[in-house]
Amino acid sequence: MTDLLIHDATVVTVNRENQILKNGSIRVTDGTISSVEPTDPADRDSTAEHVIDASGKIVIPGLIDAHRHTDFTLVQGLFSELDGSELLKEAFALYHTAEPTLGESFFEAAWELACLRQLTHGVTTVNAMDFTPELGAEAVGESGVRGVIGPELADFVNPASASEQLADARRFIDTYHDSYEGRVTASIAPGGEAGCSRELWEGVAELRADYPDLRLHTHLYDSAEADTMAAGSGADDPLDLLDRYGLLDERTLLTHLLHANRDDARRIADAGAHVLHCPTVYSYFQAGNRTWFPLPALREFDANVVIGLDDPFWFDSWDLIQEAKHARMLSNFQYGAQQWSSYDLLEMLTIDAARALGLDDQIGSLEPGKRADLAIIDVDTPRHQPYSNLPSVLTNSVTAGDVETVVVDGEVLMEERAVRSMDVERVRTAATRERERLQTRTGWETSLAGSTPPKKSILRRVSARPLLRAMRQYGRGVVNQHNW
Template sequence: MKVDLLIKNGVLLPMTGRDVLRAGSIAIDDGKIVGVSGSKDAGMGYESDRIIDASGKIVMPGLINTHTHLAMTLFRGVNDDLSGMKWLERAWKIESNLNPEDVYWGSKLGVLEFIKTGTTCFADHYFFPEKVVDAVEDTGLRAAIARPIFDEGGPDIDTSLETGLEFTEEYAGAAGGRLTTLLGPHATYSCAPSLLSEIGNISEKKGYGVHIHMAEGKEEMAKLEEEYGKRPVGYMDDAGLLGPNLLGAHVVYVNEEEIARMGDKGVNVSYQPTAKMRGGEGVTPVPEMLEAGVNVSVGTDGAGSKNHLDLLSEINIAALVNKLVGGRPTVIDAWDVLEMGTINGAKSLGLEDQIGSLEEGKRADIIMISTDAPQMTPFHNIPSQLAYGSSGCNVDTVIVDGEVLMEDRRTHLDEETIKLRSQETFERLLARSNMQSRFSGTPKNTND
């Protein structure tokens, strides 16, 4: 049988279990995986005019970043070394001056970085999401996008439930089916109980996922305690939101009982180690959550909180920091964090039937990692090399929905134009916000 694309001779990590197939092949047709084989003569009876020889490369599912604010690539370095609420106030001030064009170029820059570092699907939570959709459509990536909903604080942008819901309904399944939409209440500290209950009802009735920041900061804990006498998990539970449709980002401040409750209710957690370490906040108790049956995935947060969007590096940090606080190297292992970056991410977006592993019938979202670099030699313990010894720079080829978006590190995008337009957009945005870069050497504005 003739297919669109054959990948041959690669070292496969299908992520369907914990196996490595030493000389594997994958057949792709019409955007889907139609065959996976671990044997050397793995044409599997398929032929193709397009064959990628993956000799010396690791072939695995595309990485899934389950929490980011993509256009915040324009905030890279702007608010570094500031405390939580001060960081947020400055961000909101700049965001009040955001326009759709900014979000388009910021998102396109982010997508370029994703492709260059092996992320094939991301969960976004940002303003003017129609422009994030445009960036996804233009570039061929896959995404699960939410429009932020607030009723307290936030920038001067329409963040009502109505517009959030409208977006969720209108764009579901867009970009040739590569787009999923979620409801995006911003956070427990910026959404009142009545708003969250309403979102809970809609989610239950229509089956939409809900992507929210929760249990992420000391100030949030104090506010909920003072105003409602509650902690974030209880606050979300009382609003009817604690269930399998929920994707909670960060989730640092949880106790044993709350972790058990989240596990029982099938909650999904997205972990951002760098953002929380940088904020001096704390560590999401990942081993305890996995043990309790919570589905934990990993995200970078926006580039205003991590500076770069390399998920392999985030996976590495997720493992290291949990080993550190757990006091033992065995609390989490390389396979755990690789699952967090692939199949667990797919589950947390309700996409486990479509992506997250290399299996017949799934969409062909695949990355290849070169083993050429010195740090990949000697080549033997593959999960360990990926989780602890590689970074996005080692990603060589990226395929989404069967389309090759990068090969030998060359993308199909006009990379120079994207970088140039993003730089110009950043400078105009900062000027409109009456701010200057804190690191430009120019005098600081008094309104800053």
């Protein structure tokens, strides 16, 4: 008995043959796709448990956000008008004052709102690195979406010691990896060369040895002083740092690479590591002297590059489709036209991202035998019709607001824009309450016209230990760059 049948859809399979069915049907049984084939007239009178008429609509694999920080979902809009250096100061302050000031309920509401937003934007899988991973695992699991979650390990930023953070990470992995029927898995997530001591890297290497199936998810080369930071851990450069600890291979996810060069790109590709590209966050603030990451070299050496949205408080976006569009425009601006085709971008958001997460045998394309993670997009509107070149429509014209129905593991989580897996009003009420507490207890002044940070000095709002350790690790050049 078919549990779910979707018929008369334009099905973009993203399979090996790049197959697109103009009038296609997808059958799902026990959460697994059993067939993808042309629609038979009998499909329209099917007795399947759940039938969706997708006439005039497009079905694509569920979108995969390859890099996300989620703890501070509720600060959306607070930092939007700050410059890069001021934002870093306020982010440090908020990270170190929110937990004791606002408590667990703040982060619970943040994670639940994040899951709601991801779901309604067609994101069925998120790869997250956060300081509240337990809350994230439970929120992701209960919402019905899929998540790879890693406790962010950074003893130059987090006041907990390296040994404490590593022990917490081990407990998280043992408790939450492969939970919620396999939809929630764990990763090992050191913050990067800027935030981790040699002791922490040694502990990360031990974790990797003990949990060889987990992805290693980290930031790399997001500062011009990256080599100097790596030298603090006894390495020549950030890639050498990872290599010395046996952390650079096909299970490694490297985020940003803003200041990497052609040789770095070759070494990354040779290792089989994956690149998680977050274009808008850096173009928003033009962080650093280099304007873009080494895309031509990464493409030359055939490195796997995928897309992530990064922090919600940087530029306040949850639209992964638009993020891919920005990736193409910004890369074309820097390096010349046609850096990526429309179909390249679609693969980056689906099957390539699944490969980066080690999940391409389960998700990322619409093929028999894979889990049924998919999004149905309504293009039967004057804004989109008529059209040709469907990949171009999906990556240039469609926005997340066109996502109508979302299915994960064969479960219909949202249908015709009505969310079925979450109590939307409860989530919104909790988010509104915690957002108001944030403003009253931290001193942020907000209105419809904008927001203003607290007047009290950052040095009085942040404990000295983590701030000073971060400043020492960043080095004199970065401290001067950010006006600390």
